[in-house]
Each structure stands twice: as C-alpha cells, then as structure tokens.
Amino acid sequence: MTRTRPHIGHDHDADSQEEILDLDAEVLAEHLAAITEWLPLAAGPxxxxxxxxxxxxxxxxxxxxxxxxxxxxxxxxPGHLRRLREKACARDLADRVHTVQADLDDDWPDLGAPDLVWASASMHHLADPARAIRDIHDLLAPGGLFTVVELAGFPRFLPADAPEERPGLEDRCHAAADRFHADRVPHRGADWGPMLTGAGFALDAERTIAVHIEGSRSEAIGRYALSALRRIRGAAVGALLPEDAAALDRLLDTGGPHSILRRGDLAIRTERTVWAARRD
Structure with missing residues (x-):
C-alpha cells in the first residue's frame, strides 16, 4: 500500500523491493509470529x-x-500481489486469500466487515493516515480489532566500529536517509495511539519488541543487510561524505573483498511497536 503508483511491467526497483519484503518475512518470522500470538483476541477472527x-x-x-x-x-x-498469490498457491492456501489492488489514498474498495484489520509498516506511507484510521474504524465489525505494526526505521546490521576504515558508517547513512525521508514520509516514527483514540478506537494494548538476531543464525541475514543498505544508499548517498560513500559502495560490492556478505559480525538490531485498538 505504498503511495507510489503501480508500474506496468516488472522493473529492477520492483524486484529489489519484493526481495527485501521476502527477506524481512524470512528473517523476522519468529517475531511476527510472536506478535500474532500476543494479539488481544478472545476468539480467532x-x-x-x-x-x-x-x-x-x-x-x-x-x-x-x-x-x-x-x-x-x-x-x-500488482507485483506484490502477484508474488503473494504465487506463495499462496505454493502453500495450498489460495482458497483462503483474496487479493485487492488499491491505493488507499484514493477511493476505498469494498472490504466487507472484517473482525481484524492488520497494517504492518504501511500506515506511515499514507498521505492522510488520520482519515484512513477513521475509515478503518467504520469498516470493522463491532468489537473488531485494528492492529498497527511499525518498525523503528530500517534495521541496523553492522557493529558500531565497522567498517574498519569508516567506523560508524551505518549510523551516518541512516541519519542521511532519515533527513531525505523527513518531508517525503512525514509519518514515519509516529505515535499511533493518539490517532487511534481520536478516531474512536479504544486502545487495548501497546508494546515494543526489541529485535536482535545474530547473523550466524541464517545466511539470509547477509542478503537482507545487502538489500537494506542498497535501499538506504539510494536515499543517503547525495548527503554522504565521499569517503563514506566509497566505504558504503565497498560493502555493497558483492564481488569485492569488503562485501557485506563476507562479514561474520552481522546482526539484525531494530524495534517493532504494536498498537492493538478495538472498535466498541
């Protein structure tokens, strides 16, 4: 549900976005399962x-x-939805999934009256999330639950003293990317609690989950770090010192000796905050 209009065809940027979404699902699967277990629901929706x-x-x-x-x-x-349908078929779940292509900054499609609405890392993309939250309140069945899940920005992967020639590089890249996105995505990092209660929801629960996964647990973590830093480079490179840009490019050069894929000290470090709000 990004605000970017869908492309016709399948370009490299779409490929890279789908890759990082798939990797996010793979490496953070345990944390996502823990959130679904935590949801304050008396009965399964x-x-x-x-x-x-x-x-x-x-x-x-x-x-x-x-x-x-x-x-x-x-x-x-459409590319995301096509990929989702492929996964549903592969998992023999196609009869339990219905896909709808829609930009929720435009007219809302008919989504019925669900028992649970889930929005993970999507609300901050909306131009007018307060309006969307009011629409979700009206959409839900009485007693239904709306769950908002947001990451605290892109995860960190490198130790603070890495890389050796430019310690602290990752923090500087994140700071530059945050400045780039400040006006473009102004709702990143928002406290969704007041917006939820302002729309008439009762806030049932809120929690922040710290994520720390050592790179030794899965080779996918290196690929996840590579994809994430490639996306951060696109936003940050214009504001980086030449020495930092060069060091970042060495990390992203998968054929070079300094490739992030060759490092044995990676770890995923981030936080997820979850808000669970109920329609009375």
Missing amino acids: RRIVDLGCGTGAGTFALLDRFPEAHVTAVDAS
Whole structure:
C-alpha cells in the first residue's frame, strides 16, 4: 500500500523491493509470529484484512495463527500481489486469500466487515493516515480489532566500529536517509495511539519488541543487510561524505573483498511497536 503508483511491467526497483519484503518475512518470522500470538483476541477472527500486505509476510503469519480465517490482502502494487498469490498457491492456501489492488489514498474498495484489520509498516506511507484510521474504524465489525505494526526505521546490521576504515558508517547513512525521508514520509516514527483514540478506537494494548538476531543464525541475514543498505544508499548517498560513500559502495560490492556478505559480525538490531485498538 505504498503511495507510489503501480508500474506496468516488472522493473529492477520492483524486484529489489519484493526481495527485501521476502527477506524481512524470512528473517523476522519468529517475531511476527510472536506478535500474532500476543494479539488481544478472545476468539480467532474469521475475516481479516491485511492493509499494505506487500508480498505477504503478515498475511501468511495470520493464516498460520488463525486456521479458520480468510484474508483479504490489499496493496497498490500488482507485483506484490502477484508474488503473494504465487506463495499462496505454493502453500495450498489460495482458497483462503483474496487479493485487492488499491491505493488507499484514493477511493476505498469494498472490504466487507472484517473482525481484524492488520497494517504492518504501511500506515506511515499514507498521505492522510488520520482519515484512513477513521475509515478503518467504520469498516470493522463491532468489537473488531485494528492492529498497527511499525518498525523503528530500517534495521541496523553492522557493529558500531565497522567498517574498519569508516567506523560508524551505518549510523551516518541512516541519519542521511532519515533527513531525505523527513518531508517525503512525514509519518514515519509516529505515535499511533493518539490517532487511534481520536478516531474512536479504544486502545487495548501497546508494546515494543526489541529485535536482535545474530547473523550466524541464517545466511539470509547477509542478503537482507545487502538489500537494506542498497535501499538506504539510494536515499543517503547525495548527503554522504565521499569517503563514506566509497566505504558504503565497498560493502555493497558483492564481488569485492569488503562485501557485506563476507562479514561474520552481522546482526539484525531494530524495534517493532504494536498498537492493538478495538472498535466498541
């Protein structure tokens, strides 16, 4: 459910975005499952809407958690939805997933009256999230739950003293990327609690989950770090010192001796905050 209009065809940027969404789902699967287990629900929902579903991380975590549920997966990107449908077929879940292409900054599609609406890393992309939250409140069945999940920016992967020739490089890249996105995505890092209660929701619960996963647990963590830093480079490189830009490019050169894929000291470090709000 990004604000970028969908492309016709399948370009490199779309490929890279789908790759990082798939890797995010793979390496953070345990944390996502823990969030679905934590949801304050007296009974399993039957009708779920996944807003800004991407390639399906939340959709499949919810289907695993609630085996009687059906999910309507909504995203603006036809490529994301195509990838999600492929996964659903591969997992023999196609009969429990319905995809809807929609940009929720425009007219809302008919999404029925779900018991649970899930929005992971998608609300901050909206031009007017307060309006969207009011619409979600009206959409939900009475007593239904709206869950907002947001990451605290892109994860960190490198130790503070890395790389050796430019210690602290990753923090400087993140700071430059944050400045780049400040006006373009002004709702990143928002406190969604007041917006939820302002729209008429009762805030049932809120929690922040610290994520720390050592790179030795999965080779996918190196690929995840590579994809994430490539995306950060696109936003940050114009504001970096030449020495920092050169050091970042050495990390991203998969054929070079300094490639991030060759490092044995990677770890995923980030936080996820979850808000669970109920329609009375």
